[in-house]
Amino acid sequence: MPETHRYTALVAKNMEKAAAGMSKVMQVEIQAEPEKELPQVNNSYGLFSKQFLARHGLHLLGTASTWFFLDIAFYSQNLFQKDIFSAIGWIPPAKTMNALEEVFKIARAQTLIALCSTVPGYWFTVAFIDKIGRFTIQLMGFFFMTVFMFALAIPFVDTPCLVV
Structure with a gap:
């Protein structure tokens, strides 16, 4: 599969080939501009260097920590959904169902959550x-993830803690 003309121009740095390809597609004569000399900037520092830490360390720490805490909340919810759904009354207690019935009811509750929040959120x-x-x-x-997690957590507070 051939590369796009934009890739050819910006990454491969072959302006003549990119201009020729765009001329064919757009059916307009396009001439490649002569390349200008740009000043050389020395950004060659290692990933674990002091320069990297000074320039990007705070952003990296902020991004990594927020995603870490989001992952803990989001994925642990998947681990304990059967307990959460039972505690808030969406499914009956596990002792009253067989394994297949429990799996079906948990899957049905997950599907309801996906259809009411995830799918509309993706389409939104x-x-x-591009507008927002x-x-x-x-x-x-x-x-909205915070709101819905609180909506699931608030009824769960009144239930006795699960102690191992």
Whole structure:
């Protein structure tokens, strides 16, 4: 599969080939501009160097820690869904069902959550990502995830703790 003309121009740095390809596609004569000499910037520092830490360390720490805490909350919810769903009354206690019935009811509750939140959220993002912006969409997603996790957690508070 051939590379796109944009890739050819920006990454492969072959302006003549990119201009010729775009001329064919757009049916317009395009001439490649002569390459300008750009000043050389020395950004060659290692991943674990002091320069990297000074330049990107705070951003890396902030991003990694927020995703770490999100993953703990989100994926641990998947581990304990049967207990959460039983505690808030979405499914009966596990002792009253056989294994297949329990799996079916948990899957049904997960499907309901996906159909009411995840799928509409994805389509909202597809429709509005260029109008609202990626940062705002992500903040909205985190906000609604927080709201729905609190909505699941608040009824769970009144139940006795699961002690191992």
